[in-house]
Amino acid sequence: MNQSLAKVQNPYQPSRAKIVDIRDLTPDTRLFQVMLIDPKEREQFTYRPGQFCQISVMGTGEIPISISSSPTRPGLLEFCIRKVGRSTSSLHRLVPTDEIGIRGPYGNGFPVEYMQGKDVLIIAGGVGLAPVRSLLYYILDNRDQFNQVTLLYGARSLQDVLFPAELQTLEQHRDLNILVTLDRGDTSVWPYRVGLVTELFSEIEVAKNTVAAVCVPPVAYKFVTKELLAKKVAGEDIFMSLERKMHCGIGKCGCCAVGSKYCCQDGPVFSYWDALNLPDMI
Numbered sequence: 001m002n003q004s005l006a007k008v009q010n011p012y013q014p015s016r017a018k019i020v021d022i023r024d025l026t027p028d029t030r031l032f033q034v035m036l037i038d039p040k041e042r043e044q045f046t047y048r049p050g051q052f053c054q055i056s057v058m059g060t061g062e063i064p065i066s067i068s069s070s071p072t073r074p075g076l077l078e079f080c081i082r083k084v085g086r087s088t089s090s091l092h093r094l095v096p097t098d099e100i101g102i103r104g105p106y107g108n109g110f111p112v113e114y115m116q117g118k119d120v121l122i123i124a125g126g127v128g129l130a131p132v133r134s135l136l137y138y139i140l141d142n143r144d145q146f147n148q149v150t151l152l153y154g155a156r157s158l159q160d161v162l163f164p165a166e167l168q169t170l171e172q173h174r175d176l177n178i179l180v181t182l183d184r185g186d187t188s189v190w191p192y193r194v195g196l197v198t199e200l201f202s203e204i205e206v207a208k209n210t211v212a213a214v215c216v217p218p219v220a221y222k223f224v225t226k227e228l229l230a231k232k233v234a235g236e237d238i239f240m241s242l243e244r245k246m247h248c249g250i251g252k253c254g255c256c257a258v259g260s261k262y263c264c265q266d267g268p269v270f271s272y273w274d275a276l277n278l279p280d281m282i
């Protein structure tokens, strides 16, 4: 065999990872804590909040999933996975100690350096809390680098709120403003509001130097960006994590192409201006 070819790493070759723990978050969403099996790979695996991995279960295929843990807390990787179809269902059938394949990290992630010294306004809806949770913990672990931090989070109902206990703990932080709203349901359990996530904008002040990080269901981007622009957040300071169907994750197959961009490489985080110039992005 050609020795030099043997040394070229196959970019499609996943790393083996072991599931350490699985937690039910909502009736259809689970948090998977996983550990890369190879200690060297584990040590070398670095990522940015907002990046994703291609996760595979032997025999069922590979899917893109955002990393929900923060690079400031190395060791275990966390993925928050909603069961919607074939691959996510096979992931939900796994148990701790089972193995999965992981490729990545891929994508650009949120511009954390650019956010330094500014107010950060995070807006999440549903399972969109997964990637921004990584950003939230990154900011908390580097708290002196950022100004005022606010999270606006919307879920369909009380049982759909991801990480309710964590949100309650985070709410105790004096330097973190967290507002949670439910589309419907009982709000007596914790001071949740009822209404759409866009309605929370009436409760907050938005300073001039604010950078926004948004991850909401596709239909909500239009309405959230409208609120942000009304609050005078500049288009280039609005960063949105957008989803497209993906296969390779590395800019080869072309299935995530939008206009001149590849969602897997140029995204999944796009500024409002970038997204406006791309067909059907928001």
Ligand SMILES: Cc1cc2nc3c(=O)[nH]c(=O)nc-3n(C[C@H](O)[C@H](O)[C@H](O)COP(=O)(O)OP(=O)(O)OC[C@H]3O[C@@H](n4cnc5c(N)ncnc54)[C@H](O)[C@@H]3O)c2cc1C
Binding pocket: 052, 063, 064, 065, 066, 067, 079, 080, 081, 082, 083, 084, 085, 086, 087, 088, 089, 127, 130, 131, 242, 243, 244, 245, 246, 268
């Ligand atoms: C960058 C990125 C990050 C993601 N992060 C997360 C995450 O953190 N947690 C999470 O639960 N999901 C996340 N997703 C969505 C996840 O990849 C899809 O839910 C998954 O691929 C569905 O696979 P499946 O085989 O279970 O469903 P399938 O059997 O393939 O399809 C089931 C249904 O889901 C739809 N669907 C499939 N893939 C996508 C997609 N990429 N976007 C929108 N609809 C899709 C199909 O059209 C179909 O209606 C992310 C997607 C991207 C592109």
Ligand code: FES
Binding pocket: 245, 246, 247, 248, 249, 250, 251, 252, 253, 254, 255, 256, 257, 262, 263, 264, 265
């Ligand atoms: S997923 Fe293949 S090019 Fe983006």
